[in-house]
Amino acid sequence: MSAKGLPAAMRARVAEALLPPLVALLVSIVAGDLLILAVGQSPGAVYRMMLEGTWGNAYGFGQVLYKTTTLVCTGLAVAVGLRAGLFNIGAEGQLAAGGLGAALVGLALPAGTTALLAVPLCTVAALAGGGIVGYVPGVLRARWGAHEVITTIMLNFIVLALLSWMLSGRLRVPETLHTQAIRSGELPRLATWWAPFHGSAANASLLIVLAAAVATSWYLFHTSRGYELRAVGLQPEAAESGGVSVGNTWIRALTLSGALAGLGGINFVLGYEHYYEEGFATGAGFLGIAVALVGRSNPFGVVLAALFFATLSQGGLAINALVPKQMVDALQGVVILAMAASVPEVRRLLAIGRSAR
Amino acid sequence: MTNAGDGAPIVRMTGIAKRFGAVEAIRDATLEVAPGEIHALVGENGAGKSTLMRILAGLFPPDSGTVELTGRDVTGWSAAQAIRASVGMVHQHFMLVPLLTITENVILGREPRRGLAIDMARAQREVAEAAERNGFQMNVRACVRDLSVGEQQRVEILKTLVRGARILILDEPTAVLSPPEVQELWRVLRALKATGGTIILITHKLDEVTEISDTITVMRAGRTVARFPTAGASAQSIARAMVGRDVLLSNDAATPAPSPTSQIARAGLDVRHLVVAGERRARAVDDVSFAVARGEILGIAGVEGNGQSALIEAIVGLRRATSGEIMLGDRDITALSVRERDALGLAHIPEDRHRRGLVLDFSVADNLILGRQREYDHRGTLDRARVLADARAAIERAEIRPADPELPARALSGGNQQKIVIARALARETSVLVAAQPTRGVDVGAIEQIHARLRAARDAGTAILLVSADLSEVLALADRVAVMYGGRIVSTMPRSQASEETLGPLMTGAA
Numbered sequence: 001m002s003a004k005g006l007p008a009a010m011r012a013r014v015a016e017a018l019l020p021p022l023v024a025l026l027v028s029i030v031a032g033d034l035l036i037l038a039v040g041q042s043p044g045a046v047y048r049m050m051l052e053g054t055w056g057n058a059y060g061f062g063q064v065l066y067k068t069t070t071l072v073c074t075g076l077a078v079a080v081g082l083r084a085g086l087f088n089i090g091a092e093g094q095l096a097a098g099g100l101g102a103a104l105v106g107l108a109l110p111a112g113t114t115a116l117l118a119v120p121l122c123t124v125a126a127l128a129g130g131g132i133v134g135y136v137p138g139v140l141r142a143r144w145g146a147h148e149v150i151t152t153i154m155l156n157f158i159v160l161a162l163l164s165w166m167l168s169g170r171l172r173v174p175e176t177l178h179t180q181a182i183r184s185g186e187l188p189r190l191a192t193w194w195a196p197f198h199g200s201a202a203n204a205s206l207l208i209v210l211a212a213a214v215a216t217s218w219y220l221f222h223t224s225r226g227y228e229l230r231a232v233g234l235q236p237e238a239a240e241s242g243g244v245s246v247g248n249t250w251i252r253a254l255t256l257s258g259a260l261a262g263l264g265g266i267n268f269v270l271g272y273e274h275y276y277e278e279g280f281a282t283g284a285g286f287l288g289i290a291v292a293l294v295g296r297s298n299p300f301g302v303v304l305a306a307l308f309f310a311t312l313s314q315g316g317l318a319i320n321a322l323v324p325k326q327m328v329d330a331l332q333g334v335v336i337l338a339m340a341a342s343v344p345e346v347r348r349l350l351a352i353g354r355s356a357r
Numbered sequence: 358m359t360n361a362g363d364g365a366p367i368v369r370m371t372g373i374a375k376r377f378g379a380v381e382a383i384r385d386a387t388l389e390v391a392p393g394e395i396h397a398l399v400g401e402n403g404a405g406k407s408t409l410m411r412i413l414a415g416l417f418p419p420d421s422g423t424v425e426l427t428g429r430d431v432t433g434w435s436a437a438q439a440i441r442a443s444v445g446m447v448h449q450h451f452m453l454v455p456l457l458t459i460t461e462n463v464i465l466g467r468e469p470r471r472g473l474a475i476d477m478a479r480a481q482r483e484v485a486e487a488a489e490r491n492g493f494q495m496n497v498r499a500c501v502r503d504l505s506v507g508e509q510q511r512v513e514i515l516k517t518l519v520r521g522a523r524i525l526i527l528d529e530p531t532a533v534l535s536p537p538e539v540q541e542l543w544r545v546l547r548a549l550k551a552t553g554g555t556i557i558l559i560t561h562k563l564d565e566v567t568e569i570s571d572t573i574t575v576m577r578a579g580r581t582v583a584r585f586p587t588a589g590a591s592a593q594s595i596a597r598a599m600v601g602r603d604v605l606l607s608n609d610a611a612t613p614a615p616s617p618t619s620q621i622a623r624a625g626l627d628v629r630h631l632v633v634a635g636e637r638r639a640r641a642v643d644d645v646s647f648a649v650a651r652g653e654i655l656g657i658a659g660v661e662g663n664g665q666s667a668l669i670e671a672i673v674g675l676r677r678a679t680s681g682e683i684m685l686g687d688r689d690i691t692a693l694s695v696r697e698r699d700a701l702g703l704a705h706i707p708e709d710r711h712r713r714g715l716v717l718d719f720s721v722a723d724n725l726i727l728g729r730q731r732e733y734d735h736r737g738t739l740d741r742a743r744v745l746a747d748a749r750a751a752i753e754r755a756e757i758r759p760a761d762p763e764l765p766a767r768a769l770s771g772g773n774q775q776k777i778v779i780a781r782a783l784a785r786e787t788s789v790l791v792a793a794q795p796t797r798g799v800d801v802g803a804i805e806q807i808h809a810r811l812r813a814a815r816d817a818g819t820a821i822l823l824v825s826a827d828l829s830e831v832l833a834l835a836d837r838v839a840v841m842y843g844g845r846i847v848s849t850m851p852r853s854q855a856s857e858e859t860l861g862p863l864m865t866g867a868a
Binding site: 218222223224227228230231234235237238239240241242243244245 | 673675694695696699705707712713714715716717718719723727728730731733734737738739741
């Protein structure tokens, strides 16, 4: 039976992985049509404009890639949490902390430090900044049972306020909300390698972030620590009986999650503006939740989902002439709702929330 | 309405089929129940018994086939319609609100009102009367949380009866009961039958079938394969119908011989004055001492909830001991972690395989390495090839079916899932094995195999602590029997002196 059943089982598994996102996509396209018709435009024209403004020209595509880079990071952060059975809603604060970490190191290093040294140092600082912010709710959960949904939301406010205070004290350039430009650690724009990208913010941090996605996938699925993390996420008591420390695994998972979110900070700080600016992370944390859900908590799925949401976001700007940009926000909401209703992980998470009460 | 002529069945289910996704739960089932009888529906786990009864109780419709009640076609009816037609089901997992009283639980959803408020005085009177009428002795003002499992089950039955059930379906009702509580349940069921009620009893325990039922229907792999009157049927013949081949029943197995290695005085496991804090009671385990020698099985009998779970968890390192010592050989392991104890040769078969034993969404191969995952690290990466090779060997040895290491554990039957847990525990040399409920919810064929493996481990010199709520299992395997009651070991005796008669009173604290 198993010899004949295996291909069917494989097919079922692939269908199970792909069907929910596709159904969600279909639902959102229909909803999008209705929204566009409601504001008196033709869906065909709007979608064409959207495609032209994103994938249709090099500048637009570059902007999509820039937005993708940040979303991959916050998406990976949420995905790693979900794999460990934790809902990290604090990616925004972690991302901002990572950005400031990268900027502080970039400011501290002497000008002219070789990129071979400066970039890794700044990147590690970004990972550390986010990691510290992720570590705190990890410890709170492991030692005192404080639920990470509450603590990560609350830490968002605390961390953003703290960063704002640090910035306003000594770091900012007067009359602005940003620091001085970093002296070293800048990453080249992709345009320096391929001219048509000229003017777009896409930069080499994309490559670092893609490497992080590969590394995350390797960690989750090919190491014993990743195995433990997933076991804790699926069945904590069984993992505990197998000698896995559930608390330590939670701390490790949320620290890694925060570090991955923090890594996104290099996209803005090292790759784009070369300074830390208050508010650069706004919205990316919450969108990361959507990315992780659509990407089914799989690092490669996260990359694709990030590309999708970045396209929507950039497309929203492109179609501004025809329909209000808020329409795209509404559309994102529809995608997230459709996913939430169709993805088993989400349903299980909600069920866990109910039974844990 | 109950006695609609002799021979006319009150329930008739014909050609029932039901599929859940890829799983064919029922292929072709036919059931006829006569009014006023106790009808046993028996079969291995996963044979489709519960599914068939849930269809009768209106929880979901069949894919094909018809359901008739006193000749009326009721196929695909709802649970509410079933209750109105006086069909009631008592589920394996009780559906009671622990913080409410017996009365409040019984009237839930049909509260008598006075104005906007619940007429509690009337409710209590009515529930007390109903309890009296059905021969239940209970304080209807008691909080359900404070009741024993047996008492909770009686509340569940009362709730169903108060809703007017005349056809009562019970799903594995004795799984959680002590022998005296089982007798009490039989008394209730016989009384119900005497007043014209019809009872359908789902079970896989053969002694119960022969003791209480009038008629037997046997299910195997989604089909009803046999139906015969209980009078004249032997446990052996029922087992054959369930499994489809001859089975060596545990009770028939030769009394465990004292194994050749039992002279070794060195204790495998030595527990001294162990105290473990409980959640509500002050002490879940209260000053317990015992030793298990290498090559010996010490069986701990007792009704569930008398501290066995806390004892097991303390021994394997999942719960901290308040005081006392746990020795593995001559080594004090009281302060060690689960992982450290495992490394010293202490293996564990958890009592609840779905909660503690398995990660159901992991593959069979991944489940087989749970706890040993770090040993498969090869330059920072899990050595997949070795994981799979070891899994294939374990599947071969333990006869896990289907023999596919990549299948998620969830897809396997209960018996095969349990074989994974046991194969993992016995995968390498162990000095002490803590086996908790090793055959719970496992079919007859797999029980046979699991018992054989435990005996083999014992004969190879492992000290086995067997904790089981199933008295017949303790009697079939143990060399010595200890009885746990109220967090204490109240008695220890050699197997030769242990029997249901001697242990029953001890288990309920009566002796």
